[in-house]
Amino acid sequence: MSEDSWAVAVDVQEATTPSIQPDFSKKVDRVRPTRNTRGDINGNIVTENGGWKRDGGERVDLAEQSLLNKLIRRSLVRNRNQVEVLQRDPTSPLYSVKTFEELRLKPELLKGVYNMGFNRPSRIQENALPMMLAQPPQNLIAQSQSGTGKTAAFSLAMLSHVNPANKWTQCLCIAPTYELALQIGQVIEQMGKFCPDVKLAYGIRGNRMERGTKLQEQIVIGTPGTILDWCTKYKLIDPKKITMFVLDEADVMIATQGHRDQSIRIHRQLSKDCQMLLFSATFEDSVWRFAEQVVPDPNIIRLKREEETLDTIKQFYVVCREKEDKFTALCNLYGSLTIAQAMIFCHTRKMAAWLTTNLTKEGHQVALLSGEMLVEQRAAVIERFRNGKEKVLVTTNVCSRGIDVEQVSLVVNFDLPVDLDGNADNETYLHRIGRTGRFGRRGFAVNMVDSKHSMDIINQIEMHFNRRITKLDTSNLEEMESLMS
Numbered sequence: 001m002s003e004d005s006w007a008v009a010v011d012v013q014e015a016t017t018p019s020i021q022p023d024f025s026k027k028v029d030r031v032r033p034t035r036n037t038r039g040d041i042n043g044n045i046v047t048e049n050g051g052w053k054r055d056g057g058e059r060v061d062l063a064e065q066s067l068l069n070k071l072i073r074r075s076l077v078r079n080r081n082q083v084e085v086l087q088r089d090p091t092s093p094l095y096s097v098k099t100f101e102e103l104r105l106k107p108e109l110l111k112g113v114y115n116m117g118f119n120r121p122s123r124i125q126e127n128a129l130p131m132m133l134a135q136p137p138q139n140l141i142a143q144s145q146s147g148t149g150k151t152a153a154f155s156l157a158m159l160s161h162v163n164p165a166n167k168w169t170q171c172l173c174i175a176p177t178y179e180l181a182l183q184i185g186q187v188i189e190q191m192g193k194f195c196p197d198v199k200l201a202y203g204i205r206g207n208r209m210e211r212g213t214k215l216q217e218q219i220v221i222g223t224p225g226t227i228l229d230w231c232t233k234y235k236l237i238d239p240k241k242i243t244m245f246v247l248d249e250a251d252v253m254i255a256t257q258g259h260r261d262q263s264i265r266i267h268r269q270l271s272k273d274c275q276m277l278l279f280s281a282t283f284e285d286s287v288w289r290f291a292e293q294v295v296p297d298p299n300i301i302r303l304k305r306e307e308e309t310l311d312t313i314k315q316f317y318v319v320c321r322e323k324e325d326k327f328t329a330l331c332n333l334y335g336s337l338t339i340a341q342a343m344i345f346c347h348t349r350k351m352a353a354w355l356t357t358n359l360t361k362e363g364h365q366v367a368l369l370s371g372e373m374l375v376e377q378r379a380a381v382i383e384r385f386r387n388g389k390e391k392v393l394v395t396t397n398v399c400s401r402g403i404d405v406e407q408v409s410l411v412v413n414f415d416l417p418v419d420l421d422g423n424a425d426n427e428t429y430l431h432r433i434g435r436t437g438r439f440g441r442r443g444f445a446v447n448m449v450d451s452k453h454s455m456d457i458i459n460q461i462e463m464h465f466n467r468r469i470t471k472l473d474t475s476n477l478e479e480m481e482s483l484m485s
């Protein structure tokens, strides 16, 4: 098969690829590919179909991607951009806080916040928290990329909002999946550690409740289907008594079949005075239309994603003939440079598996990350790599977003990133190599070129970013050392 046809032949390849870790194969049959993907103004990939996006050769489940981000994240994502605030009533004063004290939280809740290691509100929290805690209640639509502190913000708002003396459900929070709901629940539990009278229930599949009894938990978090059943069929919750409704990950929610309608049906049961809060990492038209339906008269807070830059990254390409040749070039490269850690991107799982096997045979300590693994397994691989247990991480695109490994100094595009039409996928290129050269450090990116088509792609990338990609001869050690010094 010609290397050029990777993008087109991916279905066939993956269907015929044996799982190298057989236990992980159970994810494969859930594939529902979508063609309708594009980036929003924040550079996030969005999809209007099915909750899946195709990312190069892998299909990515948006909810899983979100869960992976949560599992591997250790701290706030840095963002120096200004928050944009659009107030419903532009004449009312705009409050923002620089400390948690200014919010006048209950002491036990403040203790919970500090106990989590939060010293001050994150950029989005500075504006979102006073708005969510304001009296009379205000509706809010907030958008910022994953990891900027949204979950922590609305968890705090819910914990602050409830009256523990009232033994009925007052805050309802819905999330796209069982696993995501559990993650949010953990944050609430941790933050509310010193608020023993505030109770939390999980409205998720498998959590069976007796029909007709009313829940006493003040906060209920769950998935739209179960929550809808609990409100309507089982009547465990009186929706008219809900005074705060939180809809998290709106972009993922509407990309999942059925969730959009269920969310709207839950919303319809709520009282008109209920405070509505909606959060999303991306914000393109379909999310916006949905948000407007669910959140009347909103205040809007948006934090633009910080631009990734190629300024501190030296980019090269190596001309090769076929995959064996690319492999030799890679070994030469790796053998001659002092590289802290490297990430190598392949287009398909099959290629990633082949490369991992061969690098391992050469004596390298290699980790493999691919879409057939369960989310928890992917998170564990990333954690090992972060801790330096392996020096090389071979991967398909599934993990190109979200992982920040500061010590990665080399990114190799063993296969160049292409879109479904076989053109340069500039956005993916930026995400892949943008992770090296972080925080002013120098990074290197090496692209393997194995055909006229892939040379065209390099030219397209050069033009797009207006940055030179220099030819590298990996058999010429001296030249390579001087270029890459």
Ligand SMILES: Nc1ncnc2c1ncn2[C@@H]1O[C@H](COP(=O)(O)OP(=O)(O)OP(=O)(O)O)[C@@H](O)[C@H]1O
Binding pocket: 066, 069, 070, 073, 074, 075, 076, 077, 117, 118, 119, 120, 121, 122, 125, 144, 145, 146, 147, 148, 149, 150, 151, 152, 153
């Ligand atoms: N004020 C803060 N100070 C320090 N760390 C914080 C603060 N707020 C949140 N964090 C931490 O930052 C990380 C990201 O926060 P959070 O999960 O709330 O972000 P998010 O925008 O909801 O992203 P996602 O939707 O992917 O979870 C978490 O590890 C959280 O514990």
